[in-house]
Amino acid sequence: MDIQEKLGILSGAARYDASCASSGCGREGTAIRVGNTSQGGICHSWSDDGRCISLLKVLLSNDCRYDCAYCVNRSSNPVPRASFTAREVVDLTMEFYRRNYIEGLFLSSAVMKGPDQTMEDMVRVAEILRNEERFGGYIHLKVIPGSSPELVRRAGLAADRISVNIELPSAESLHRLAPQKRKESILEPMKLIGTEIGSSLVERTLSRKAPKFAPAGQSTQMIIGASPETDLQILRLSQGLYRKMNLKRVYYSAFVPVNDDNRLPVLATPPLLREHRLYQADWLLRFYGFSAEEILSDDAPDLDESFDPKTAWALRHPGFFPVEVNRADYNTLLRVPGIGPISAKRIVAARRFSVITPEGMKKIGVVMKRAKYFITCSGRSFEKPDREPARLRQRLLLGDGGEPAEQPRQLVLPGLLV
Amino acid sequence: MSAIAAIIAAEPESEGSVLSIRQDTLFEEGLFIRTDPIAAEALFARIKQRAPDVVYTIWYFMMAETEGLETSLLRYVALALVHGDRINGHLTHDDVKAVVSVARKAGREAHRMKGLLRFEQLRDGTWLARMEPDNNVIQPLAKHFSRRLRDQKWFILDVGRRSAAHWDGHELRFGTLEQFERPDLSDEEQQVQAMWRTFFSTIAIPERRNPRLQKSNMPAKYWKYLTEKQGE
Structure with missing residues (x-):
């Protein structure tokens, strides 16, 4: 299979990952041959769905041993499978970066033989970029649930941002729709990353030479509308992640039905307006000093469709x-x-x-x-x-004239602002 | 800038002064001020000391090449010398608002071009990026890429203004050019461009197709030199 064909399969399989942020840290230095990052992040293009393209977003492999109900790459789906070698991803990243197509790489993967082997291969890509290519651009690595603490640490040292997907808003839904993933295997690396980021910050106040651990912080993503949780439950979860786990961003991804599965709801279109309202509420949590309980209550646990x-x-x-x-x-x-x-x-x-x-x-x-x-x-x-x-x-x-005012229906994934 | 320096030297308050491109009318005679680079430099040095952020605002304001706002700029500079950087917050003042808004617009385009500029590799290994921005943003752009693509030798061309920036790996130079034809691309270039187009089309989620949002984020006037938008 040639590289063009692989790229088609492995970027197509990565498109449901919501994050595209490239902001959050400035990296400069003489050990770097090419590339830097920008504090505010930079968008390089906008795809046909209107979402910004900032990073080369690909999977290392879509050859998955898991069978999660909502995922296009699940093992029971008859889709074409492909895997990149580390060198192929490195070369693609460098060639795209030198032409200013991208800010850097966002690498995720299906779980191949097991979490550790997959994570090891992903970390190696980032390490080659940093050590051999001396690449100073942005790297976001997805952490595979269940990876060993040692690999999580190596990931954090090579990448600007790392993220573990929480996938669904509750442990029950995770158990029902992704039976091979356990809540603990997601939360443990999250906690470890939080601790490592914290201690790296402390060490760096003592010595400027102390290594940076995921300087652009930790994020996560969950699917909205594939399971029965209310918006209040979702916002409480996000609030907890921001307050207790120190996450930089929680991404919400409107459920796109890609599989026939009787565990999943039947939707005519992805719940884009709900996703948009959740992002607005998330903004209120992070920048406006609101709490989840001010935004919603047990009596009215879902966001209003008509008003922000x-x-x-x-x-x-x-x-x-x-x-x-x-x-x-x-x-x-x-x-x-x-x-x-x-x-x-x-x-x-x-x-x-x-x-x-x-x-x-x-x-x-x-x-x-x-x-x-x-x-x-x-x-x-x-x-x-x-x-x-x-x-x-x-x-x-x-509106004033009795004419319907324009609905604030900008269905954007706000990626740039952290 | 030297005209502003002369007026401020004569009348520090400069409340009543009006600055415009010379145009005598029947009833009023303007005062002609000779261009004086030394006076302009001295004024810049003063502003830099008093209000470092204001220097950036003026720099970006100049990139917009807007005509008709000379008097606003004069008053803005006079106010900045009194209030320092805080003046940029005085947005309810018409002249401050006018200057800051124009500067912001140029700043936004400079930022946007940092993402939208595309480099192509030529036969001899050097890199070329072409653009036609509304504002004259080549200076901040070239500075940005001299830090980012620092081990590449490249040119950035502003096709409309016939100006160019050149980075040789060590030093940044600016110049103008009379005529230009794009040299041949390297063999590899076509292949990488094809891969980028593949990525660009497969990364979009078909169920979320939204060309209007795409255009509002990335206006069609920028598509001319975008690798992923060739042939549209």
Whole structure:
């Protein structure tokens, strides 16, 4: 099989991995012959599904011994199988990098003979890139559940980011749909990675020469809509992963039915809107100071389809508003629909010079279409205080002229921002 | 910049001054200011000391080659000398807002081109990248690639502006060129390009096809030199 054919099979098999981030660390140095990483990450192209391409995302092999219900590469599927040699992946990465197609490599794999043998082969690719090619670009390695701690450590030393897929939002679903994977074999490497990242950071404060362990941090991914968990359960899980395991990112991947299996739901289309709402809620957890319990409750455990989760929160908390933009602190400004971290920072910076007027809010870049119902400028409100929630909901949905406002349906995988 | 230096030297507040490309009218006579590189350098040094971030804002503002905002730039510089870097937060001020927005736009394109630029290998082993950006972003781009593709010898061409950057492995040089024809590509180049196109088409999830989103992230004006978009 020639390399072009292999690439077709092994990139096609890797496309369901959601992560494409290439941000999070800066790597420079004289031991490096080619390549560096950029703090903010760089997108190099956008594929026909509109997702950004930043890394050469491939599997080392799709020849899997496991038979997970949701996975296109499962052993019982009659798909063409292929495996790269380490050298083939290294050469592809270097050739693509030299032409500026990519920021680096994202290598994952099906489980071939066993977790350790597979992980060893993957780590070797990264080590050849670093030691022989002296490659300074970005490397993301997937950790195979059940790999030995020693291999996890080697992976963390060679890669910028490492990730273990949590796969499904609960242990029961994992047991039902991926019976050969155990919860412990996923959580143990996650914990180990968290500990190693922590101790590497400590060592580096003592000596700048101490090795970096996964300097761009740890991420994970789960499939949404293949199992019965509520959005609240999912957000609680993510919250725990951020708070207790120190993860940088949790990725949500709308379930795409690729197999016929009676354990799986039958869907006409992937639940893209739900995935989008989960990403918005995830943003609230990481950048807006919200907790999962503020966003959802046991009485209403799923995200609203019509409103983004922040607007939904604002509608449930009329007593919090209106917020006075000339006085409110940063964290309060962040709770206003239409004001994000950038606008909130700009508001705080601008009011050191002068009082902010309604025109000033527009210049700063606040989305007034949403914000105007929730703020005052020096006591002046923009809209008649419309405290009746039902009417406010209506106006937010339909816009001012009674015309339906444009739905915020940007179904993007926000990959760049960590 | 030297015109701004002269005005600020004469009138530090410069509230009432207006700066534009010379155009005498019947009723007003402008003051003609000779280009004076030394005065411009001195002003830059002053800004650099007082407001280092503002130097970047001005640099990116210049890349946009926007006409008609000379007076805004003058007032922005005068304010920066008073307030320092904090001035970039004074977005409710019309002139600050105008200058910062233009600079931001150029900065965004410079960042975008860091991803979208494509190098091709020529017969003699050197690398060539062509582009036609809206803003004159060749300087920050060349700097970026001199750190990244540091063991390759390459050229970056801004086809529209006929300007070029050259990295020989050690030093970065800028110049202009009158005529240009792309030399032959190396034998290997075609094969690697074909592999990139294979990757590009198979990495998309068919069930999530979304050409509108693709275009809004990657406007069609950039496709001309994209390896993966040839023939579209």
